[in-house]
Amino acid sequence: MKKINSALISVYHKDGLEPIIEAFKKNNVTIYSTGGTQEFIEKLGVKVERVEDLTSYPSILDGRVKTLHPKVFGGILARREEDHLGQLAEYDIPEIDCVIVDLYPFEETVKSTNDENTIIEKIDIGGISLIRAAGKNYKDVVVVPSVEDYAYFVECMEEHQGATTLAQRKELARRSFKVSSNYDVAIFNYFDEESDDITFKQSIHQSQQLRYGENPHQQGIYFGELNNMFEKSGDKELSYNNLVDVDAAVNLMAEFKDDAPTFAVLKHTNPCGVATRPTILEAWKGALAGDPVSAFGGILISNTTVDLATAEEINKIFYEVLIAPDFTAEARELLSKKKKRILLKINEWHTHKKSFKSLLNGVIMQDTDMKSAEKLTFETKTDKAPTEAQIKDLKFANKCVKHLKSNTIVLARDGQLLGMGCGQTSRVDACRQAIAKAQNFGFDLEGSVMASDAFFPFPDCVEIASEAGIKAVVQPGGSIKDQLSIDECNKRGVSMVFTGTRHFKH
Numbered sequence: 001m002k003k004i005n006s007a008l009i010s011v012y013h014k015d016g017l018e019p020i021i022e023a024f025k026k027n028n029v030t031i032y033s034t035g036g037t038q039e040f041i042e043k044l045g046v047k048v049e050r051v052e053d054l055t056s057y058p059s060i061l062d063g064r065v066k067t068l069h070p071k072v073f074g075g076i077l078a079r080r081e082e083d084h085l086g087q088l089a090e091y092d093i094p095e096i097d098c099v100i101v102d103l104y105p106f107e108e109t110v111k112s113t114n115d116e117n118t119i120i121e122k123i124d125i126g127g128i129s130l131i132r133a134a135g136k137n138y139k140d141v142v143v144v145p146s147v148e149d150y151a152y153f154v155e156c157m158e159e160h161q162g163a164t165t166l167a168q169r170k171e172l173a174r175r176s177f178k179v180s181s182n183y184d185v186a187i188f189n190y191f192d193e194e195s196d197d198i199t200f201k202q203s204i205h206q207s208q209q210l211r212y213g214e215n216p217h218q219q220g221i222y223f224g225e226l227n228n229m230f231e232k233s234g235d236k237e238l239s240y241n242n243l244v245d246v247d248a249a250v251n252l253m254a255e256f257k258d259d260a261p262t263f264a265v266l267k268h269t270n271p272c273g274v275a276t277r278p279t280i281l282e283a284w285k286g287a288l289a290g291d292p293v294s295a296f297g298g299i300l301i302s303n304t305t306v307d308l309a310t311a312e313e314i315n316k317i318f319y320e321v322l323i324a325p326d327f328t329a330e331a332r333e334l335l336s337k338k339k340k341r342i343l344l345k346i347n348e349w350h351t352h353k354k355s356f357k358s359l360l361n362g363v364i365m366q367d368t369d370m371k372s373a374e375k376l377t378f379e380t381k382t383d384k385a386p387t388e389a390q391i392k393d394l395k396f397a398n399k400c401v402k403h404l405k406s407n408t409i410v411l412a413r414d415g416q417l418l419g420m421g422c423g424q425t426s427r428v429d430a431c432r433q434a435i436a437k438a439q440n441f442g443f444d445l446e447g448s449v450m451a452s453d454a455f456f457p458f459p460d461c462v463e464i465a466s467e468a469g470i471k472a473v474v475q476p477g478g479s480i481k482d483q484l485s486i487d488e489c490n491k492r493g494v495s496m497v498f499t500g501t502r503h504f505k506h
């Protein structure tokens with residue numbers, strides 16, 4: 001157990017210090033402090049020793065140098081043993097038993113301005129050195145590295161009448177290196193933004209223990225911050241699988257965010273029902289019709305506010321998560337009555353620019369596939385060109401195919417997904433699956449269109465699709481046997497366009 005006799009306090013966020021100062025007063029702790037912090041503490045009626053008096057230097061260079069001095073760091077870093085204490089005495093350096101710091105808000109500054117000078121001034125040097133020094137010497141010194149730790153520190157002191165245990169000091173040292181490493185990563189990422197150097201560092205502050213991972217015997221943790229993106233209602237927490245599905249759903253619907261009302265039903269990340277319609281109710285009905293069986297327990301997402309009429313229909317099935325830009329008050333009230341369902345109001349259609357996956361002994365990163373069908377050039381390769389209506393459907397189908405596991409085929413007509421085959425080891429299997437699913441759910445495929453995530457190595461898919469009634473096809477092209485598929489289309493009066501962009505999804 002170590003009693004605190006002296007403390008250095010230099011904090012950006014002053015609010016919240018009050019209980020600490022109160023406890024220090026009770027235990028006669030000598031407080032050293034920097035300018036603004038000193039003023040704040042003195043307003044609480046407690047006497048403070050100025051760091052400037054300790055160092056015999058004023059704060060200089062606009063505050064760039066205020067605590068960086070051997071009189072400060074000596075008192076923090078000295079081991080409380082004869083040799084070190086002798087040196088402190090020799091140089092008239094007081095021991096500092098506790099360091100409380102809250103760093104300049106670097107990340108918030110980067111978010112709020114592009115002005116480099118302002119950003120650079122918010123790189124804390126003295127503060128981070130203080131917490132690293134105190135963290136290193138945790139056996140003798142207690143460190144409080146951020147405003148988030150004030151409450152824990154007060155608890156520790158209350159438990160032992162102004163003293164701390166070794167375990168508590170070690171825990172606070174751990175927190176101090178968490179703060180300093182996150183802080184340095186954020187600074188690094190700012191400087192690294194335009195660099196060609198290949199590095200991977202992330203500063204993530206929040207984490208959430210999930211009920212379990214993909215299966216109950218696997219642990220699951222989410223590292224990240226969802227609160228800016230969604231407002232969640234419902235008591236149930238998002239599970240690991242929900243998070244994976246919600247991510248897939250948002251990435252899909254981001255493609256349709258500027259379109260007419262669109263609804264999608266996803267299962268295990270794959271969209272199995274999607275429809276764009278003049279009203280949200282019709283969009284829901286159209287999406288559900290795509291695969292009413294798989295929709296059970298699915299993830300639902302719309303690009304339009306969910307109204308009461310739509311909510312009444314949705315309420316007829318069991319779903320896990322419903323995501324929408326908003327819900328009318330009546331729709332929310334109705335949907336909230338059923339437990340075990342999560343409503344997410346989405347605030348921003350944020351799609352991450354980079355995506356990561358852990359594998360083997362590391363992590364792979366890639367640019368997210370941001371190529372949307374709206375921006376692709378559809379180059380007609382057949383004698384027959386698709387009609388305007390078919391082009392619209394081909395774009396719709398191509399937006400869907402991009403979000404399905406490869407190999408995948410999507411069949412669509414009039415802004416509705418009619419059938420899809422996905423996760424197949426051959427394209428012809430995906431094609432057969434898409435046709436079978438569509439026919440199973442009562443769709444006549446006459447006049448529909450087909451999208452493929454990658455090229456056709458053989459003309460077999462065109463043959464099968466055309467037999468089922470498909471009249472237009474979109475694919476990236478790029479096979480040495482492209483001509484065979486084009487010839488097959490010409491023979492059958494089917495139009496085919498190439499986009500030049502493959503959408504594999506593994």
Ligand SMILES: NC(=O)c1ncn([C@@H]2O[C@H](COP(=O)(O)O)[C@@H](O)[C@H]2O)c1NC=O
Nearest residue numbers: 012034036037064065066067068125126127
């Ligand atoms: N330059 C230094 O020696 C220095 N020492 C402490 N700081 C920071 O100064 C801030 C507190 O300053 P003030 O008490 O003047 O409001 C804290 O965020 C602390 O992390 C410093 N500022 C930046 O590096």
